[in-house]
Amino acid sequence: EVQLVESGGGLVQAGGSLRLSCAASGFTFDDYKIGWFRQAPGKEREALLCISTRDGVTYYADSVKGRFTISSDNAKNTVYLQMNSLKSEDSAVYYCAAALGVAGRPPPVKYDFWGQGTQVTVSS
Numbered sequence: 001e002v003q004l005v006e007s008g009g010g011l012v013q014a015g016g017s018l019r020l021s022c023a024a025s026g027f028t029f030d031d032y033k034i035g036w037f038r039q040a041p042g043k044e045r046e047a048l049l050c051i052s053t054r055d056g057v058t059y060y061a062d063s064v065k066g067r068f069t070i071s072s073d074n075a076k077n078t079v080y081l082q083m084n085s086l087k088s089e090d091s092a093v094y095y096c097a098a099a100l101g102v103a104g105r106p107p108p109v110k111y112d113f114w115g116q117g118t119q120v121t122v123s124s
Contacts, residue, residue, distance in 0.1 A: 002026035002113050004096050009118030012086055020081040020118060022096030027113070030054045033099045033106055034079040036070060038092035038120075045095075050105050051079060059105040088124040093117040 008020040022034060035050035049070040050059040058070055069082040079096060097111035 002098075004098060004113055004115035006094060006096050006115045006118040009094060009120045011121045011123060014086060014088055014122055014124045016086050016122075017082070017084045018086065018120060020083070020094055020096075020120075022079045022081070022115060024077045024079070024098060027098065027100075029077040030074055031100055032112075033102060034070075034072065035097050035099065035106065035108075035111060036068075036079075036081045037095045037097060037108065038090075039095070039117075040089075040092040043092075045108065046092075047108055049081065050099075053079070083120070086120075086122045088122050091120060091122045093119050 003025045005023045012018050030053045033050050033052050036048045037045050039045040048061050048064050051070045051072050053072045067085045072079045095117045096115045098113045099106035099111045102110045
């Protein structure tokens with residue numbers, strides 16, 4: 001059974017940091033690209049970052065460059081999202097997803113598997 005399980009969300013003050021984890025199972029981890037997305041109430045889902053677990057190539061949305069970092073621990077089948085200098089507008093449900101066999105940065109529709117999400121709330 002394919003599973004992506006996010007963890008590490010919670011309540012943090014503006015300017016603080018959080019590290020989210022995405023633990024994957026049920027598929028060959030380094031065949032996939034893993035992406036992080038978020039969705040705030042009333043807003044569209046936003047693609048944030050993506051990493052190729054095979055070679056470590058990363059892709060970043062302009063909105064998070066310099067504040068968010070994605071990394072992968074292939075031995076643990078886990079991808080991390082380090083979020084620094086958090087702002088109230090970063091409050092959202094954060095999701096990870098896995099995409100197989102897509103060149104470059106996969107668009108959201110190309111992701112095959114999705115986690116259930118973890119809530120991040122940034123208080124101002």
